Amino acid sequence: MFGLAQIPMKSNSIRFAAELYTKIKLSSQSYTNGLPIRAYSEAVAENNDKISKAMKAYLDRAKEHDEFMSTQNVAFKLGKRHLANMMGADPETFSQADIDRSIQYLFPSGLYDAKAKPMMKPPELVIPQRKAAEFNQSGRPFHSMFYTGRPNYCKLLFQIVSNINELNDVEDQMRLKQASPDPTQKIDSAGYDWLSKDALEKILLENLCDTEYDNFIKAISRLNSHPYAYKKKSFLDKYCRPLLAKTHSDQIPKPLIDENGRSYITVYECLRKTARGDVTLLAPGKGTITINGHDITYFKDVQAREQVLFPLIFADMVEKVDVIANVAGGGFSSQSGAIRWGISMALRSFVDTETVDRMRIAGLLQRDYRRRERKKPGQAGARRKYTWKKR
Incomplete structure (x- = not known):
């Protein structure tokens, strides 16, 4: 690979390579966190005349990587301290779980993909790891392959x-x-x-x-x-x-039978912001939707209507079930969100497990815990600042 394994080595070079190999055990380490690199650098510092060009190039890259990781760690600790001060917590005891909760509170996101959501984690968990040295100071590889x-x-x-x-x-x-x-x-x-x-x-x-x-x-x-x-x-x-958490049959309630012989499921505690409601799904049905005694025109906004219809369209159950919802509190947006979650949870009893898994991926079965961010003292609002005038 490097054309160095064919170079004849002196006896002292072989002895040095063997001692170095035994000392830091690079052959048993496929990854590095910077410690083997420093140990190797210190060990070969006294034998500069024995280091191959390949090893010198590797040590230079490793040194750059260590310096980069050190800079990122300092930035992470500084950001962690600033975040703790913003949340009114003690920076010394601010854990990673506290960081995740703070990020979720300060930057609420409706994105369902976890990779698209904002995050703040230690550099070791975000930046890809580097391989340790795969050859000794003379260029002879450790690995047989x-x-x-x-x-x-x-x-x-x-x-x-x-x-x-x-x-x-x-x-x-x-x-x-x-x-x-x-x-x-x-x-x-x-x-x-x-x-x-x-x-x-x-x-x-x-x-x-x-x-x-x-x-x-x-x-x-x-x-x-x-x-x-x-x-x-x-x-x-x-x-x-x-794969996705398997939905066991005992976690999904079985439909009940009403006096007309139709199956039904009622979901209580449908929450969204300050809205509270309950949703009843009946099957078979004709696709009628009743909200507080009115049809879907109860919502004047088209977006709110789409929120109610989305889980039915997603599960292909638009004209197969009837929906009866009672909701109070909040506005049209929060009420439609509460009904949407109730319909999604009730549909689990009438669809197959594959559809349930697809609904979970789409975020239909996840509660929306977002709340209005409070006003901050010394500011005009949660984020808005007062206009600064010099004179």
Whole structure:
């Protein structure tokens, strides 16, 4: 890779590389938080004549990265202190949970994607990690698969194949004993999926193409389909992620039957701002909507009507159920938001689990806890300032 492994090394250079390798154990570390870099820099500072050009370039990049992370950490701590002062809290005991709550309060967002919402987290959690040194001071790589270009990826495939071979040996031994796999320990893969390409790249710290990712999926799926895969469950759990929280049948209320033989569900405590209401859904229905004894024209604003109709349109239940809603307090916006949440929660009892998961992704099942921000002393409003006049 660097053309340095072929350079003959002197005996003292080999001894220095071995001692350095044992001291900081770079071969067992795939990631770095800056400490191995500093240890390596201090260790090789006394042996400048033995450092290869590749290692010098690596140390220069590592030094720049450490300085950048140090600057970001200082900025984060300063911002954390300012945020704590804004919220009237003690900066010394201001935790990450307090930061998240403060950001949600100061910057309310209706965006459903968590990546699109404003956040404030330590730089170590936001900035991608860097690989540690993969070669010693003479340019000799630590990893046996270094020259493949993606050593961590190749090592992962090697581990998967090794596990499959071990399970094959176990299967052969069990067949000789005329024994079969334990059906009670079979891995249930429902509700789980393999890591995405981006997530796998973050773990391996290597860029993968689509073909390499497909090869990983095929290999890990083959291991997971083995009859004795439960013996390698700890390894498989590292590379799978749960899908959306599974909606259990006991969490969704079963519809009741009224005197006319129709199924119905009533959702109480439908909240939005200062509006409070309850929503009853009846099926089968003709699509009639009754709000405080009026039809949907109870709302004069078109946007409020769209808020009420959105969950029915989303679940394709517009002309299949009837809606009866009673709401009080607040304005048209808050009342329509409360009814929308009540309809969404009631629809869970009349649609399949896939539609429920789609509704959860769309944010229909999430309460909107936003409130009007209070006026601040010395200001004209929550954010508005008084006009400053010099004279």
